[in-house]
Amino acid sequence: MSVPTVAVVGAGVAGAMAAYRLKAAGLKPLVFEAGDYIGGRARTLRKSGFIFDTGAVGLLGSYNRTRDVAREIGMGSQFLTIKPVGAIPRDGVLRYLDMARPIRSFLSSELFSVRSKFKMLKMVRDVVKLRNNLDYEQIDALIPHDVESVEEYSLRELNEEIYEYLTGTLTRGAWLAAADQASVIQFFWTAKNFTPHMYSLMGGMSSLPETLLKGTEVLLNTHVVDVHEGKQGVSVTYVNQSGETTRPFEACVIATEPKPATKIFPQMIEGQKTYLNTIEYSRSVNVHFGLSAKPDHPEMYIMMPKRECPDITTVFLDHLKAPDRAPPGKGMISVFLRSDWCDERFDTEDNVVLKEVIAKLRPFFGDISSSVEESMVQRWDYCALKVKPGNARLMSEYNRAIDPQARVQIAGDFAPFSSVNTAVVSGERAAKRVVEKLHA
Numbered sequence: 001m002s003v004p005t006v007a008v009v010g011a012g013v014a015g016a017m018a019a020y021r022l023k024a025a026g027l028k029p030l031v032f033e034a035g036d037y038i039g040g041r042a043r044t045l046r047k048s049g050f051i052f053d054t055g056a057v058g059l060l061g062s063y064n065r066t067r068d069v070a071r072e073i074g075m076g077s078q079f080l081t082i083k084p085v086g087a088i089p090r091d092g093v094l095r096y097l098d099m100a101r102p103i104r105s106f107l108s109s110e111l112f113s114v115r116s117k118f119k120m121l122k123m124v125r126d127v128v129k130l131r132n133n134l135d136y137e138q139i140d141a142l143i144p145h146d147v148e149s150v151e152e153y154s155l156r157e158l159n160e161e162i163y164e165y166l167t168g169t170l171t172r173g174a175w176l177a178a179a180d181q182a183s184v185i186q187f188f189w190t191a192k193n194f195t196p197h198m199y200s201l202m203g204g205m206s207s208l209p210e211t212l213l214k215g216t217e218v219l220l221n222t223h224v225v226d227v228h229e230g231k232q233g234v235s236v237t238y239v240n241q242s243g244e245t246t247r248p249f250e251a252c253v254i255a256t257e258p259k260p261a262t263k264i265f266p267q268m269i270e271g272q273k274t275y276l277n278t279i280e281y282s283r284s285v286n287v288h289f290g291l292s293a294k295p296d297h298p299e300m301y302i303m304m305p306k307r308e309c310p311d312i313t314t315v316f317l318d319h320l321k322a323p324d325r326a327p328p329g330k331g332m333i334s335v336f337l338r339s340d341w342c343d344e345r346f347d348t349e350d351n352v353v354l355k356e357v358i359a360k361l362r363p364f365f366g367d368i369s370s371s372v373e374e375s376m377v378q379r380w381d382y383c384a385l386k387v388k389p390g391n392a393r394l395m396s397e398y399n400r401a402i403d404p405q406a407r408v409q410i411a412g413d414f415a416p417f418s419s420v421n422t423a424v425v426s427g428e429r430a431a432k433r434v435v436e437k438l439h440a
């Protein structure tokens with residue numbers, strides 16, 4: 001008897017994860033990828049000895065599913081656990097935070113007045129109260145809390161100082177999201193996920209999907225244009241340099257960004273289609289510098305309060321993330337900017353963007369122009385889901401609409417919050433549904 005073949009559309013983390021599980025279950029995945037590389041938004045580019053992560057940049061310490069998968073596929077020694085120092089500037093001065101002790105660090109920091117520190121205990125209480133619901137299983141339990149923005153919650157329950165230098169800054173810093181529009185559940189999720197350690201991957205973020213797909217057939221530069229589900233199977237139509245081809249499969253996992261998924265699969269269940277067509281993603285124009293020397297900074301990342309630097313949300317000092325990112329003695333900085341700024345600069349020439357960003361870094365790093373050896377500007381149409389108040393209900397409806405018996409299953413990073421870990425979890429779940437269907 002021949003092994004059932006399953007099409008997987010998209011070679012990002014979700015698609016790679018799904019393909020790995022399908023193969024492990026004895027099925028035969030064939031992966032279609034429109035781009036010319038594996039990884040999607042977990043993208044790694046190498047230049048002059050530097051290893052640039054131009055999509056996903058770091059892994060929060062709660063991303064244990066990703067850690068477990070990395071260990072399972074033999075990447076345990078590449079998967080690093082780090083205890084970083086972070087920084088938030090106030091009045092132009094960087095205030096360091098020992099993230100191995102986050103609560104103690106924030107409470108003892110000069111970032112906040114004594115009054116604010118007392119108020120912050122209230123916020124800790126709210127996070128602790130919700131913490132068991134802040135996972136992939138309990139979206140329904142978040143609905144009653146998903147009624148206001150981070151700004152509204154902060155100004156109602158806390159104060160302006162905490163909003164400016166903590167809740168708003170963390171929301172901007174972690175998701176490039178505008179805290180006056182982001183749901184408070186996004187802040188709670190972020191706070192819960194700020195554990196005393198973070199994870200990082202030697203070899204770059206793309207090494208995870210690349211390893212997952214070792215030994216699996218992947219057709220790069222191949223654009224899927226239609227997926228059709230029938231009673232006995234699925235037909236997939238794709239276009240590549242050989243022209244247009246339609247092939248039959250037993251089943252299919254669509255693991256593209258949300259809108260392309262609805263386009264290539266018009267039969268998608270209404271509840272799922274509505275969600276994927278309703279949600280919005282931020283765009284990103286992120287900038288990366290390979291430097292001739294390490295900046296004299298101990299912090300692995302800076303989260304920028306809007307008041308201190310309106311356009312930059314986060315700076316990552318990648319050479320502190322993993323020892324292979326820059327050649328010995330050299331440094332690397334990645335800069336992420338607020339989503340509206342990125343929208344406005346999406347079509348701006350690289351050299352103009354680079355100049356602008358270097359000027360914005362000056363108050364914190366001095367003039368880095370003379371030490372820049374390599375630079376990159378990366379543009380993403382889909383960066384992270386904009387989680388607005390009310391999204392939890394939509395996510396819940398989306399989850400309820402999933403038909404576990406369908407031959408076409410959807411995976412991606414669109415619920416509850418965009419991350420590598422979400423893509424891992426979603427890819428695994430989609431594959432499990434297909435395996436159960438085909439093995440039934």
Ligand SMILES: Cc1cc2nc3c(=O)[nH]c(=O)nc-3n(C[C@H](O)[C@H](O)[C@H](O)COP(=O)(O)OP(=O)(O)OC[C@H]3O[C@@H](n4cnc5c(N)ncnc54)[C@H](O)[C@@H]3O)c2cc1C
Pocket residue numbers: 009010011012013014015032033034035039040041042054055056057058059060222223224225255256257260264284286380382383384411412413418419420421423
């Ligand atoms: C700038 C930036 C920074 C980020 N930082 C972090 C971070 O620090 N930590 C973190 O955990 N997450 C981060 N993320 C989010 C994380 O990268 C994503 O959530 C995750 O990688 C999404 O994986 P995915 O497989 O769902 O989607 P994608 O990686 O987008 O994969 C979808 C794939 O489908 C392909 N595709 C689309 N249409 C078709 C088609 N018709 N036919 C064939 N192929 C198709 C695309 O080319 C793409 O490769 C960041 C994202 C960005 C952009």
